[in-house]
Amino acid sequence: MSIDKKVTLIGAGLVGSLLSMYLAKRGYQVSIFEKRPDMRKAEYAGGRSINLALSHRGFNGLAAIGLADEIRKVGIPMYGRVLHQANGDVQYQPYGKEGEAIYSVSRGGLNKKLMELADADPNIHITFEKNCIDVDIKNGICHFEDQQTKEKSSVQSDLILSADGAFSAARLALQTKSERFEYSQSYLDQGYKELTIPAGPNGTYLLEKEALHIWPRNNYMLIALPNLDGTFTCTLFFPFDGEVSFNSLKTREQVQAFLSKDFADVFAISPQIVDEYMANPNGSLVTVRSYPWSYEDKLGLLGDASHAIVPFFGQGMNSGFEDCFELGKLMDQYPGDWKTILSEFQISRKPNADAIADMALENFIEMRDKVADQKFLLRKKIEQKLSKLYPDNYISKYSLVSFGTAPYKDALAMGFKQDALFKEVLAIPEIENNWDSPEATQKIEQLLKEFGFING
Amino acid sequence: MSIDKKVTLIGAGLVGSLLSMYLAKRGYQVSIFEKRPDMRKAEYAGGRSINLALSHRGFNGLAAIGLADEIRKVGIPMYGRVLHQANGDVQYQPYGKEGEAIYSVSRGGLNKKLMELADADPNIHITFEKNCIDVDIKNGICHFEDQQTKEKSSVQSDLILSADGAFSAARLALQTKSERFEYSQSYLDQGYKELTIPAGPNGTYLLEKEALHIWPRNNYMLIALPNLDGTFTCTLFFPFDGEVSFNSLKTREQVQAFLSKDFADVFAISPQIVDEYMANPNGSLVTVRSYPWSYEDKLGLLGDASHAIVPFFGQGMNSGFEDCFELGKLMDQYPGDWKTILSEFQISRKPNADAIADMALENFIEMRDKVADQKFLLRKKIEQKLSKLYPDNYISKYSLVSFGTAPYKDALAMGFKQDALFKEVLAIPEIENNWDSPEATQKIEQLLKEFGFING
Structure with a gap:
């Protein structure tokens, strides 16, 4: 089959922009249609979190177009979590081994950079302010509405790739017009609101710079990157309804009383968060699952369009970039054979998308709730030690997800195995006091053998 | 609040037609818009199963408009299941106590009857061939397309009730235009195809008349009403893909070889099923879950529009009629206060809709697979005995669903309790041989006490 097909790509967001270069590198003519105005020309106002945690899978996706090192240089490495407990205690948990970090990067900055590179490629053409309102999946026709003139237009092409996010028009067309499409959208009872912590004098950092900060408060939490x-950009994850919620805290007085009490250390350095709370919108947190992700050789979905996840494992963008990487491998394996490429892609990728969706939901509980738990903190300490003692045999689920490229589904399965191990480890008498003792170490080693982590 | 509101009702199917009378009885002016032509004027060609099992909840819904007895007279009572095993064995399982039956009724006949009654009511007006294509939920406007002329029209009203089935336009509007709408659609890997068994000489029945017939074959099954x-109308529930599937059996020869071997007794009396297999379409089996089912006091969803389920408990129509009954109670309790009516309705009804969706999926396994299992047959025999011995204390899940009006969620919970009981009962040594002995009866009584079914 020929690969000089024309590709219509819906969406010039992070995944769409990156994907366009994967396609152009392989000889495709790519026309991107983006709903929003050109973010390079105006102040970016995406209404979404303005920084993101880029980890290994994301860099891996960027490396294929030679962009990993450049982005790493403008990202801020976060080597671990700083936990700010309600009683004022502060703990530090390294994310991985020495030198391993996830990187705080600007969403807008990264997207603009990707767009610039795409725009510079003669095989890629971006048209802005064209909102995809429907897709004729059988005939490969995308229908657009101009955001300014409201004029309608249509584009027919050999192949449509859809990276138009969690509310994808192409996915809606699959849902409403194809046979037996599996689909679910599910929201958390909690939403989010962005707040900020200002810089200190001369651009200094008022909190530890190279860390992700968490203020866990059981039913809600604040984080800062x-x-x-x-x-720092902070995100308050907070119930929509209930006694302490977006719905119950409405007046300036209520908000100030709450923030100054529950997040006293943040309020002390950042009293304007009360104004920000009043002014900024509440976002919602959706998980989208769908299947199949393609229609014959005519249409494929990538990124949030097929598998939107909650942000608590920092893997939304990373999994989308890994989608590009995996699709790129299949493009090389089956040049021009899009029926096979799209079919193989969805078969291998769907279980991994489901796995990271599950792990992201789990991590919400971990971040807001478990990180304030002594048993959990103990486990993290012991895991850190095991990772050092058995670097090839004990790799935490977090590390598998954030610092490796093993399939997400294998990370999920390993997580269950590690949970089973730690159920036993944390049941060792007096473990909270003697976890680092030779006796405990020996018992843990025995358990590692029993559970098959190391040979025994 | 006033109750002389104008109501737009989308869909004149079973639920919509019945609901219109609940509304008219309470003084509402109801305009029904139905996508299909008037089924009373043409041969009914719904593409859906042409008979249905009406059980207690359905009759209860009909009784409120005085229609239960009339329908019972034209229905055929089915007092139990006749199982036709692969080896030719035939077993009978009564559904309930003596006299308890579910009723085989004609879908088209019942729908026409409901439509006639609705049409005769001066407060109800039905317009046919108006396909609801979109709903402006905030302004209470339904947009229709005429099925003949393709002309567009709109209707604004105080209240929209949507009974437009599993692919409801109003629900799609909630999904795409409201905040945080929970939605899933999920299909079984199996579909269905309708076949028939002809009448014998002079309209005699070639199989036991007053029963639902099942030919369980593990991965697939045939049923007949x-x-x-x-x-008899038969339905073949069959995998779409795989070794033995709609996709693999394509030629007349393949189909005949399969049906004459796997359903030899049916083929013997009904050889034209091969032609029917070749001619009839394959249907798919969807479960739809959604929430909320309303928007303020402007829009409410009922029946399949909010909770489509698979047909294996025979509760699709019955749960829809119960929706009408429950909504009717709330209309009486909060006259004209639709915000409260719709809110209370969804809060109380959603867990029950989820419960019957789960039970319907479970029952698929039971019908195609477990009914061929000796342990399962033994359980049914013992359950039958317990129902007689303790009519107030042991009521099987099947009876709770089909012969009572206890909330579905309570039936589901009771089912789990009964499963736990029978795990113990079936573990009694030699139970398969001595289940009816005084010793076994005593042991079972002891277990009934332990599990709290009877006082001990």
Whole structure:
């Protein structure tokens, strides 16, 4: 089959922009249609979190177009979590081994960079402010509405790739017009709101710079990621309804009373969060699952369009970039044979998308709730030790997800095995006091053998 | 609040037609818009199963408009299941106590009857061939397309009730235009195809008339329900893909070889099923879950529009009629206060819709697979005995669903309790041989006490 097909790509977001270069590198003519105005020309106002944690899978996807090192340089490495407990205690948990970090990067900055590179490629053409409103999946026709003129237009092409996000028009067409399409959208009872911590004098950081900060409060939490200018972008994850919720905290007084009490250390350095709380919108947190992700050799979905996940494992963008990487491998394996490429892609990728969706939901509980639990903190300490003692045999689920490229589904399965191990480890008498003792170490080693982590 | 609101009702199917009378009885002016032509004027060609099992909840819904007795007279009572095993063995399992039956009724006949009654009511007006293509939920506007002229029209009303089935336009509007709408559609890997068994000489029945017939074959099954004219309507539930599937059996020869071997007794009396297999379409089996089922006081969903289920418990129509009954109670409790009516309705009804969806999926396994299992048959025999010995204390899940009005969620919970009981009962040594002995009866009584079914 020929590979000089024309590809219509819906969406110039992070995944769409990156994907266009994977296609152009392989000789495709790519026409991207993006709903929003060109973010390079105006102040970026995406309404979404303005920094993101880029980890190994994301860099791996960027490396294929030679962009990993450049982005790493403008990202801020976060080597671990700093936990700010309600009683004022502060703990530090390294994410991985020495030198392993996830990187705080600007969403807008990364997207603009990807767009610039795409735009510079003669095989890629981006048209802005064209909202995809429907897709005729059988005939390969995308219908657009101009955001300014409201004029309708249509584009027919050999192949449509859809990276138009969690509310994808192409996916809706599959849902409403194809046979037996599996689909679910499910929201958390909690939403989010963005707040900020300002820079100190001369762009200094008022909190530890190279870390992701968490203020776990059981039913809700605040997190903060560093920006290059000394500020932190905070996200408050908070119930929509209930006694302490977006719905119950409405007046400035209520908000100030709450934030100054529950997040006293943040409020102390960042009293304007009350104004931000009042001014900023509440976002919602959706998990989207769908299948299949393609229609014959005519249409394929990638990224959030097929598998939107909640942000608590920091893997939304990373899994989308890994989608590009995996699709790229299949494009090389079956040049031009899009029926096979799309079919193989969805078969191998769907279980991994489901796995990271599950792990992201689990991690919400871990971040807001378990990180304040002594048993959980103990487990993290012991895991850290095991990772050092058995670097090839004990790799935590977090590390498998964030610092490796093993399929997400294998990371999920390993997580269950590690949970089973730690159920036993944490049941060792007095473990909280003697976990680092030779006796405990010997018992843990025995358990590692029993569970098959190491040979025995 | 006033109750002289104008109601737009989408769909004149079973639920929509019945619901219109619940509304008219309470003083509402109801305009029904139905996609299909008037089924009373043409041969009914619904493409759906042409008979249905009406059980207690359905009759209860009909009784409120005085229609239960009339329908019972034209239905055929099915007092139990006749199992036709692969080896030719035939077993009978009564569904309930003596006199308890589910009723085989004609879908088209019942729908026409409901439509006639609705049409005769001066407060109800039905317009046919108006396909609801979109709903403006905030402004209470339904957009229709005429099926003949393709002309578009719109209707604004105080209240929209949507009974437009599993692919409801109103529900799609909620999914795509409201905040945080929970939605899933999921299909079984198996589909269905309708076949028939002809009447014998002079309209006699070639199989036991007053029963639901099942030919369980593990991964697939055939069922048959009697019609008034001596025929049976059969449904083959069959995998779409795989070694033995709709996709693998394509030629007339393959189909005949399969049906004459796996359903030899049916083929013997009904050889034209091969032609029917070749001619009839394959249907798919969807479960739809959604929430919320309403938007303020402007829009409410009922029946399949909010909770489509698979047909294996025979509760699709019955649960829809119960929706009408429950909504009717709330209309009386909060006259004209639709915000409260719709809110209370969804809060109380959603867990029951989820429960019957789960039980319907479970029952698929039971019908195609477990009914061929000796342990399962033994359980049914013992359950039958317990129902007689303790009519108030041991009521099987099947009876709770089909012969009572206890909330579905309570039936589901009771089912789990009964499963736990029977795990113990079936572990009694030699139970398969001595289940009816005084010793076994005593042991079972002891277990009934332990599990709290009877006082001890």
